Amino acid sequence: MAKKKSVDTNNVKINVHHVTRVEGHGNIVVDVTDGTLQKCELEIVEAPRFFEAMLRGRPYSQASHITSRICGICACGHATASLRATERALKVTPSEQTQLIRKLVFHGEILDSHILHAYMLIAPDFLGVGSVIPLASSHPEVVMRALRMKKFSGDLCAAFAGRHTHPIAMTVGGFTHYPTLEEVEALRARAETLVADVDATVELFGTLPWPAFERETEFIALVHPDEYGFIDGKIGSSDGFELDLDEYRSVTNERLSPHSTAKHAAFNRDSYMVGALARYNLKHEHLHPRAKAAAEHLGLSAPCFRPYLNSAAQVVEIVHCVDDTIMLLDQLLERGIEWEDPAPVTLSPGARGVGAADVPRGILFHEYQIGEEGFIEEANCIIPTAQNLGNIDLDLRALVPTLLSEPADQITHKLEMLVRAYDPCISCSTHFLNVEFVGK
Amino acid sequence: MPAKPKIAFFDFSSCEGCQLTVIDALQTHLGLLDQVEIVQFREAMTEKQDTYQIAFVEGSCTREADEDRLRAIRKQAAVVVALGACAHLGGVNSMKNRWAIGNVQTYVYGEKNKETYPSYPARPISAVINVDAAIPGCPIDRFEFLHIVQMMLQGRVPKLPDYPLCVECKLSENACLNTLGKPCLGPITRAGCNAICTTYGDGCEGCRGFAPEPNFEYMREILRGHGLSETEIDARFTMFNHYQLQQMGEDAPLSPEGLQSLNGELPTSTFAAPKEAEGHG
Numbered sequence: 001m002a003k004k005k006s007v008d009t010n011n012v013k014i015n016v017h018h019v020t021r022v023e024g025h026g027n028i029v030v031d032v033t034d035g036t037l038q039k040c041e042l043e044i045v046e047a048p049r050f051f052e053a054m055l056r057g058r059p060y061s062q063a064s065h066i067t068s069r070i071c072g073i074c075a076c077g078h079a080t081a082s083l084r085a086t087e088r089a090l091k092v093t094p095s096e097q098t099q100l101i102r103k104l105v106f107h108g109e110i111l112d113s114h115i116l117h118a119y120m121l122i123a124p125d126f127l128g129v130g131s132v133i134p135l136a137s138s139h140p141e142v143v144m145r146a147l148r149m150k151k152f153s154g155d156l157c158a159a160f161a162g163r164h165t166h167p168i169a170m171t172v173g174g175f176t177h178y179p180t181l182e183e184v185e186a187l188r189a190r191a192e193t194l195v196a197d198v199d200a201t202v203e204l205f206g207t208l209p210w211p212a213f214e215r216e217t218e219f220i221a222l223v224h225p226d227e228y229g230f231i232d233g234k235i236g237s238s239d240g241f242e243l244d245l246d247e248y249r250s251v252t253n254e255r256l257s258p259h260s261t262a263k264h265a266a267f268n269r270d271s272y273m274v275g276a277l278a279r280y281n282l283k284h285e286h287l288h289p290r291a292k293a294a295a296e297h298l299g300l301s302a303p304c305f306r307p308y309l310n311s312a313a314q315v316v317e318i319v320h321c322v323d324d325t326i327m328l329l330d331q332l333l334e335r336g337i338e339w340e341d342p343a344p345v346t347l348s349p350g351a352r353g354v355g356a357a358d359v360p361r362g363i364l365f366h367e368y369q370i371g372e373e374g375f376i377e378e379a380n381c382i383i384p385t386a387q388n389l390g391n392i393d394l395d396l397r398a399l400v401p402t403l404l405s406e407p408a409d410q411i412t413h414k415l416e417m418l419v420r421a422y423d424p425c426i427s428c429s430t431h432f433l434n435v436e437f438v439g440k
Numbered sequence: 441m442p443a444k445p446k447i448a449f450f451d452f453s454s455c456e457g458c459q460l461t462v463i464d465a466l467q468t469h470l471g472l473l474d475q476v477e478i479v480q481f482r483e484a485m486t487e488k489q490d491t492y493q494i495a496f497v498e499g500s501c502t503r504e505a506d507e508d509r510l511r512a513i514r515k516q517a518a519v520v521v522a523l524g525a526c527a528h529l530g531g532v533n534s535m536k537n538r539w540a541i542g543n544v545q546t547y548v549y550g551e552k553n554k555e556t557y558p559s560y561p562a563r564p565i566s567a568v569i570n571v572d573a574a575i576p577g578c579p580i581d582r583f584e585f586l587h588i589v590q591m592m593l594q595g596r597v598p599k600l601p602d603y604p605l606c607v608e609c610k611l612s613e614n615a616c617l618n619t620l621g622k623p624c625l626g627p628i629t630r631a632g633c634n635a636i637c638t639t640y641g642d643g644c645e646g647c648r649g650f651a652p653e654p655n656f657e658y659m660r661e662i663l664r665g666h667g668l669s670e671t672e673i674d675a676r677f678t679m680f681n682h683y684q685l686q687q688m689g690e691d692a693p694l695s696p697e698g699l700q701s702l703n704g705e706l707p708t709s710t711f712a713a714p715k716e717a718e719g720h721g
Contacts, residue, residue, distance in 0.1 A: 047453040047502045048557040052712035053544040054535040058675045065645065066679065069532045069578065072457020116463070133478060136470070147467045154464060162640035165457040165579050169640040176641030369711075375671070378711040 010035040012404060012411065026424065028415050030400055040397045042389065042419055055379040060086050060345075060370050061172060067366065067381065068166040071425055073116070075166045076109040076157055077359030078366075078381075080231055085366040086172050089353025090345035097332075097340060098174045099231075101160050104328050105167065106230050106357070107321040108156035112164055113360035114276070114314040114321075115153060117423045118205065119146035122311045125417050126208045142204065145197050149318075152194055156325065159183055173342030181337060188329040191322065198322050202294045205315045211414065214305040215398045217391055218269045219278035220251060222358040228279070228286035228320060230358045236282050238303060239268045245354045248365045252382045271390035274362025275422065276313035277304060288327075291320035307395050308421045314360075347372050361385055361423050385424045392422055445593070448480035448492040449523075450513055452499030452506050453533050453562065457579040458524035459498055465582040472586070475593055492516060494592065496575075498523040500533040500562040507568050514569040519592065522564065522571050523585075525578035525647045530683030532578065533562035537682050550713035563683060573598050578647035578680060581633050601631040604651040605644050609635040617643050623666050623676060628654035647680045656690060 012032040031039035051070055055063060064082040068075040080102060087094060094102070119142070120132040127142075129135055136143045154164045159179045162168030169177035222229060223236030235243040235251055243251060251267045266272065280287075281302045284295065295301070298312040349372045357364050362384030369378035395418060403411045449459055459481070466472060479489040495517035501510060514520055525531035536544050541561065545554035565571060575588055588598040601607075605626035609616070612635045617624040624643030626635070630651045637644055656677075663673045677685060 047499075047506065048548065048559055049453055049502075049533060050536045050544045050548050050559070053539060053547040054532070056547075057538075057671070058535075059672050062675060062679065066532060066535070069455050069457070072455040072460045072579065075455070075457065116460075120463075131481075133473065136473065147470070150464075151467045154467075162636060162642075165455075165460055168637050168642050171642070177639075373669075378709060380712040 012408060026419070028396070028412075028419060030396075030411075030415065032400070032404065037397065037400060040393070040400055042392050042396065042424075052379040052381055055368070055376045058376050060090065060368070060374050060376060063368065063376060063379075064170060064172070065166070070381065070383070072165045073113050073425060074109065074359045074361070074364070076105050076161060076164060076170070077357050077364060079161075079167050079170050080106060081355040081357040081359070081364045081366040081381075082368075083170060083172055084232060084355030084357065085353045085368045086355070086370065087345075087353065088355060089351040089368055089370050090172070090347065091351075092173045092343045092345050094174060094343060095340055097335070097338060098343075100328060100332060101175060102170070102231060104325060104332070105157050105161050105170065107325045107328070108153045108160075109164060110230065110317060110321050110360050111325075112150055112153035112157070113423075114318050115146055115150045117360070118201070118311055118314055118318070119143075119150075121420060121423075123204075123208075125413075125420070145200060149194060149197050149201070152190055155190075156187060159187055171342050172345060174340050175342070178337050178339060181333065184329060184333055184337070188326065188333065191326045191329060194322055198290075198319050201315060201318060202297055205312060206297050210299070210306065210312065211308045211417070212306070213308060213395075213399055213402070213418070215307070215395055216305050217394070218267060218272040219281045219303070220267065220272050220274050220363060220387070221279040221282045222356055222363055223283055224286075226286070228283050228288075228324075232356065235356070235363070237267060237272075238278070238281055241268070245356045245365075248354055248356065248367070248382070252365065252387060266390060271394050272387065273307070273391045273422075274358075274384045274387050275310055276317050276360070277307070277310040278362060279358060280304070280313040280316060287316065287320050288323035290323055291316050294319045307391075307418060310421045310423065314423070345374075347374055350377070352378075359384060361425050362387060383425070385422070388422050388424065392419060392424070444475060444477045445494055446477045446479045446489065446492040447494040447496065448478070448513075448517070449482070449496045450480070450498070450509075451482070452497065452509075452527070452565070453502040454499030454524070454526040454531075456498065458526075458575075458577075461579045461582050462496075462523075462585060465586055469586055472589065476589075490516065494519045494521065496521045496523045497527050497565050499565075500526040500530050501565055501568050502533060502562045503558045503560060505558070510565055510568045519572045520565075520569065521588075521592075522566065522574040524580045525576060525649075525680050526562075527565045528574040528576050529649050529680055530562045530564045531647070531680050534680075534682040535678060537561040537686070538678065546713070547709060548712050550710050553713075561683075567683075574600070576600065576630065576648040577633055581636070583634075584632055602652050603631055604654075605629045605631045605633070605635055605638070605648075607631055608633070609638045611635075612639050614638050617641075618662055618666075621666055623663050623668060625659065625676060627662070628656065628659045645676070645679050649681065649684060 015029055027043040029039055029041050029043055051067060063086055064079040067082045068079040070078050124131050157164035161170050169175045219238040221236055222233040224233040253266055281304060284302050295316045298315060300309060300312055350369055352369045355366045364384055365382040367380045368376050371377050396415060399418060403414055479492050495513045522528040526533055541559060549556055575585055591598040608631045609626055617638055622643050625646040626644040628650055629644050629646045630648045632648055660673055
């Protein structure tokens with residue numbers, strides 16, 4: 001973009017075609033005419049994929065393998081939410097061992113996704129480069145550390161599920177494969193060596209100048225009485241509400257306005273935020289001690305209303321998940337791994353179930369209705385980014401007026417950074433109607 | 441030394457998991473970056489150049505706008521590689537082709553908004569442009585990706601295995617899942633993934649496409665032997681290969697409900713669609 005000497009702050013037009021370093025395709029459009037903000041939105045231009053419609057008529061056993069294909073990054077998260085929806089519909093109670101191993105797979109995915117996002121998509125903004133590739137020569141130790149940590153995360157998923165994208169051994173009622181205890185011991189030893197990398201990560205991100213922008217909003221995450229959990233639980237809100245999973249539709253509340261323009265996901269306010277910062281705000285007291293210390297080092301304290309700090313909350317979760325992984329691997333080694341056949345299902349007409357998982361980008365819901373022959377009759381998936389879009393738009397609208405005195409390329413960069421902080425996963429386009437932002 | 445070949449990555453309708461697998465491949469083979477120059481990789485980088493020799497394309501063609509983009513890529517690139525099942529076969533996206541497009545759109549977006557996002561039946565990119573090579577799989581296998589890239593850098597034409605998965609499964613010393621009563625499409629599926637799914641206890645789902653001369657009838661017979669209904673067998677055949685089956689003139693029938701809705705007899709549910717607003721702003 002050409003630099004202007006004098007900036008006309010009354011007329012600013014920004015059109016970022018295909019925001020980079022996010023999953024999927026989105027455009028940022030800003031239109032300030034005669035000093036008035038006419039338009040400011042994140043447009044989703046990804047091709048829709050219609051997963052819910054495709055699930056109809058398919059055997060329930062295929063659902064988790066099909067829906068993991070919604071997202072290459074959150075593949076295990078989609079599989080988990082899908083399995084929980086099916087299991088709750090078909091009255092299956094997973095064993096303690098299954099629940100423990102699912103947590104480990106989930107941690108692998110949270111780590112993989114957060115490391116990818118923090119190091120490869122966020123860090124380049126602060127280190128003044130366009131991508132992780134020039135970093136390989138300018139900051140090789142940073143890149144090698146990121147790759148080392150990422151490899152561990154992928155290997156953690158792979159040890160139990162076969163691979164991270166897309167998990168193989170996760171099935172309704174349990175697993176189709178188990179690692180040997182020697183393999184688990186080897187993972188445990190590697191996890192221990194990761195601690196130094198985790199500390200260095202906190203150090204690095206502690207040096208980054210996070211933009212000060214803040215806007216009060218509502219945060220939604222899965223909550224559990226005694227842990228920083230990611231699977232099942234209840235739907236918690238920072239505005240003091242707690243709901244059963246079956247009531248998810250009253251939270252996500254996807255609505256369209258009569259003129260086909262958008263109504264965003266909204267619960268108690270005009271929008272809400274999900275993801276690492278929401279989880280941190282709602283359940284920071286359950287973090288492992290080192291993760292709490294990391295939060296302090298990174299300048300986080302609940303409630304935190306600074307969306308850019310979602311990336312810092314991801315770093316805190318990296319610390320937490322490594323420590324929790326070590327703890328869970330110890331538990332598994334102590335109890336040993338028993339071969340368990342998947343728990344049996346009970347089929348009945350029109351059985352419905354809701355599954356929820358707090359995947360890297362926030363709370364994810366799957367709901368299925370399964371007929372007595374075991375075929376899916378109805379399906380609904382609500383992904384985190386769809387829930388965050390409304391909040392992103394409102395942030396953009398609050399942020400743009402504060403930036404108008406800056407050159408257009410600076411404004412663009414800061415808006416892109418804001419969108420990226422949410423770690424949007426636009427390729428998961430199951431539903432995206434909440435995108436136009438017209439004439440509010 | 442000749443200039444490094446410039447390579448670019450593009451994505452269409454997909455989960456972008458194959459590009460992530462490329463990033464994962466770099467974890468252990470960072471040296472690849474010394475041999476090529478990546479000039480476009482929107483998922484991972486902001487810098488971009490519009491001149492490139494090799495284009496890796498992930499995802500299916502699912503709307504008219506995709507066709508123009510594909511043709512532009514074809515015009516620029518000397519070599520176009522289909523990256524993964526969506527680009528190679530149509531993949532999971534083609535499951536929606538079993539339904540009328542209007543039905544699918546209404547289900548997800550509601551009657552009023554069904555046309556907000558244009559879409560048509562999913563196709564592999566080879567239905568629109570000439571493709572020089574394919575890296576199969578959902579997702580791609582990172583070692584096969586590295587192998588094929590190395591072959592191309594040496595100016596050789598990569599060749600895919602022309603035998604069924606069962607060969608690799610035997611070499612992996614797995615017990616045959618079909619003999620253990622677990623449905624597996626290994627006998628009709630192209631090898632090359634090192635039988636990863638069967639090694640992890642799950643039957644092959646056919647993500648690499650069919651091996652040459654697949655014996656569909658005998659495969660159906662095996663699956664019937666597991667007690668699977670025809671509807672369930674169809675569901676397994678069509679998870680990745682609906683487009684292929686249609687092209688081959690094989691039956692890939694719709695579920696009864698699908699047929700009904702195609703014929704307009706079944707009222708369309710909007711289970712997954714957002715609610716219409718009721719005055720509340």
